[in-house]
Amino acid sequence: MRLRFPYFYQIMAGFLVVIMTLIIVTSTSFFYFGRNQLLNNLEASFFHYAELIQDAGKNPERLEVYNDILRNQQVEYGIFDAQGEMIYPSSQENIHVSIGEEELNRLAEGKSLLLRSQTVDLRGNDIETAIIYTPIINDYGIYEGFIGIGRPVSHLGGQMNELKQNITRAFIISTVSAIILSVLFSYFLVKRVNRLSKASRRVAEGDYDIYIDHSNRDEIDRLSSDFNKMVKALNEWRKEVVHLEERRKTFMQDVAHEMRTPLTTINGLLEGLEYGVFDKEQEMRSIKLMRKETTRLIRLVNENLDYENIQSNRIVLRKNEFPVIEAIEEVREQLTNIAEESNNEIVLDDDIEDIMIYADYDRFKQIIVNLLKNALQFTSEGVVHIGAEQNKEFTILTVSDNGLGMTDDEIENIWDRYYKADPSRKNTKYGESGLGLPIVKQIVELHDGTINVSSKIGEGTVFTIKFPRTRLQNR
Ligand SMILES: Nc1ncnc2c1ncn2[C@@H]1O[C@H](COP(=O)(O)OP(=O)(O)OP(=O)(O)O)[C@@H](O)[C@H]1O
Ligand SMILES: [Mg+2]
Incomplete structure (x- = not known):
């Protein structure tokens, strides 16, 4: 995907704008500060010359010497009388000062005219000149005239240019450093963002083993930490989904498998009935068989529902305390037939009458039914014993038989749905859906x-x- 205005350039542009503004403002201020400084110095030196010239008084030799020295520095001066006529240096034509009445009056009041720029020089030539005027007051305090000192602005340019050059140089250096700094800074910032973006892409491609190292400095670090948490949660969720999907698949397979046997039996019997191949007695027997198979199917469906309900926590336990003997006696009653058919004896502990248990009565009965039924189912001509004891913390019950028993491998699997230890035992008369123990385990665990x-x-x-x-x- 092409980005129209990548973050990198955005940050860089941001930095540059700020830094450049700063640089421009600073260099402009420096320029004006420098120029003022330059002009102030010039003004101060002009006043200093004026003092010297004034001190020289009417001594033409000294004035000449000053004239020579100052001319070397492109500085010109002139002395004017109170009317503004140039009296020194003297010349053939009359030169009148090129300032207005108002300014002349100010000089007459004894006030100097500070540095100014005028389009003509002291002699009235068209040369742009920076100039000052300062009054001459004699020893008796009388205004006699004034001195003008100036220098063509073109000669000032040299210093100005130097100032400009220096500032331009500083400007270029700071601009280049600003660009380098912004590039570096933006690069490091964007690098961290890119790391996050790369990690997100890998997660999108299905790699959940990603962890972004981060310290705890700024928002990007916080984002990284949140990202790690999100990936972890996603991964757990994904595992859960895979697990659920697997469970759903095996469940569907198992259910289909479990239902096929009774359905095939029923189908075969119906076919026999349809073609009238059975005599009266066989007919009766096949109807009984079909009823047995449908009962088995119903039980299968109910037990599956029960299992799913317990699994997804959709059942509520109504726990209370009761003597275990009450439930056990009811179950024993219920299973007398099975016990008699398999010639087993059910024996209870002598002191079982005193034992109490804290449980949901019906669910507890369900546990005992399943355990007792299994014991009777896999034992013949034996004894099934129910024992009970209790201490302060627990009630402990045992259901033991002296029947077929199981290998360690079988024991490991009996808690799985549809597991039957030995295929040859599958078609025993009782149960055989392989759901009994998984349900028992769930109920026990619900009771902690x-x-x-x-x-x-x-x-x-x-x-x-x-x-x-x-x-x-x-x-
Ligand atoms: N007391 C036992 N003696 C020997 N094997 C047992 C005993 N109890 C359970 N098993 C083995 O564990 C398997 C699973 O038992 P479970 O009660 O879950 O299923 P089932 O009895 O086959 O069918 P269902 O209880 O759903 O009618 C049984 O098929 C059996 O092989
Ligand atoms: Mg069972």
């Missing part, structure tokens, strides 16, 4: 509790859950 498992293949499994007794502690 923990859940652990220890298991040995062929020996059995123990699940331990630990709930804080929050209310008792007034946490």
